[in-house]
Amino acid sequence: MPNFQAWISAHQLRFEEVLRQMLPSADIAPQRLHAAMRYSVLDGGKRVRPLLAFAAGELAGADIACVNYAAAAVELIHAYSLVHDDMPCMDNDVLRRGKATCHVEYDEATALLVGDALQSLAFQMLSESRLGNDVAKQLQMVKLLAVASGSRGMAGGQAIDLDSVGKQISVPELEQMHIRKTGALIRASILLGAHCGSLDQAQLDKLDRYGKCIGLAFQVVDDVLDSEADTATLGKTAGKDKDNDKPTYVTLLGVAAAKEMAAGLHQEALQSLSEFGSKSRRLNELADFIVMRKF
Ligand code: GRG
Numbered sequence: 001m002p003n004f005q006a007w008i009s010a011h012q013l014r015f016e017e018v019l020r021q022m023l024p025s026a027d028i029a030p031q032r033l034h035a036a037m038r039y040s041v042l043d044g045g046k047r048v049r050p051l052l053a054f055a056a057g058e059l060a061g062a063d064i065a066c067v068n069y070a071a072a073a074v075e076l077i078h079a080y081s082l083v084h085d086d087m088p089c090m091d092n093d094v095l096r097r098g099k100a101t102c103h104v105e106y107d108e109a110t111a112l113l114v115g116d117a118l119q120s121l122a123f124q125m126l127s128e129s130r131l132g133n134d135v136a137k138q139l140q141m142v143k144l145l146a147v148a149s150g151s152r153g154m155a156g157g158q159a160i161d162l163d164s165v166g167k168q169i170s171v172p173e174l175e176q177m178h179i180r181k182t183g184a185l186i187r188a189s190i191l192l193g194a195h196c197g198s199l200d201q202a203q204l205d206k207l208d209r210y211g212k213c214i215g216l217a218f219q220v221v222d223d224v225l226d227s228e229a230d231t232a233t234l235g236k237t238a239g240k241d242k243d244n245d246k247p248t249y250v251t252l253l254g255v256a257a258a259k260e261m262a263a264g265l266h267q268e269a270l271q272s273l274s275e276f277g278s279k280s281r282r283l284n285e286l287a288d289f290i291v292m293r294k295f
Pocket of ligand 1: 045046047078080081085154158295
């Protein structure tokens with residue numbers, strides 16, 4: 001069995017090609033929109049959400065061809081959220097994944113359409129191919145992604161985030177915001193990967209518990225990195241939360257307590273998977289990676 005780094009690199013390389021094939025060619029009209037979509041998705045990002053889908057798929061004995069569609073769908077939604085989040089009407093940032101943000105490289109109207117089109121493409125990927133023999137389950141997967149990315153999930157979390165700028169909020173309120181904004185899509189990535197295979201409801205619930213913990217841990221670590229790491233390492237502007245007067249785990253709890261919280265969530269995530277034994281090796285390693293990452 002390959003070591004973790006080799007497993008990650010092999011999936012990242014293979015998945016880049018999957019995305020290249022799935023995205024419309026920049027030679028096809030409207031060329032500028034298609035070029036901007038490819039610019040925003042390809043050659044960048046850690047691909048954490050697809051990796052979680054692949055690891056959950058491996059645990060569930062899924063066909064990798066099916067997981068490719070699920071992983072692409074979550075990564076396209078993620079890429080759309082980053083493009084929109086960077087726009088002047090939201091976070092107004094110029095740097096993402098070490099390169100100019102979409103609206104800077106192209107223009108604002110194009111960036112808006114890139115996000116719209118990537119979101120549609122995500123649902124096309126999840127619905128147009130036969131992801132196994134159970135059509136009802138596939139429909140459930142489409143709904144799962146819709147809820148995770150909509151107003152009760154990521155978009156809703158973003159709305160709360162924008163509304164919280166400059167305000168005092170409590171730790172439970174911050175947690176609710178991040179469970180939606182960042183956690184919902186991470187959770188969906190794991191469940192979608194698992195749905196490509198076969199697990200019973202009790203096993204899916206354990207994976208969902210893992211997803212909830214690791215989704216929140218991801219955000220706590222993101223807050224710590226924003227306060228401690230530099231722009232070159234992150235590939236996006238560091239220190240933005242403080243500059244934008246945004247409540248974070250670091251501003252509310254302090255760095256030490258935020259790190260402790262991430263460590264606690266990490267342990268809870270690992271415990272949720274204990275019954276799977278060696279089958280959950282990749283998910284365990286991804287939990288370690290998410291909590292210990294430096295970018
Ligand atoms: C615009 C509807 C809408 C939602 C935006 C996810 C999000 C909601 C905004 C991104 C802002 C942000 C920095 C959130 C913190 C956590 C996060 C999602 C970080 C970026 O994800 P990574 O680290 O990025 O997985 P890469 O580039 O590696 O894919």
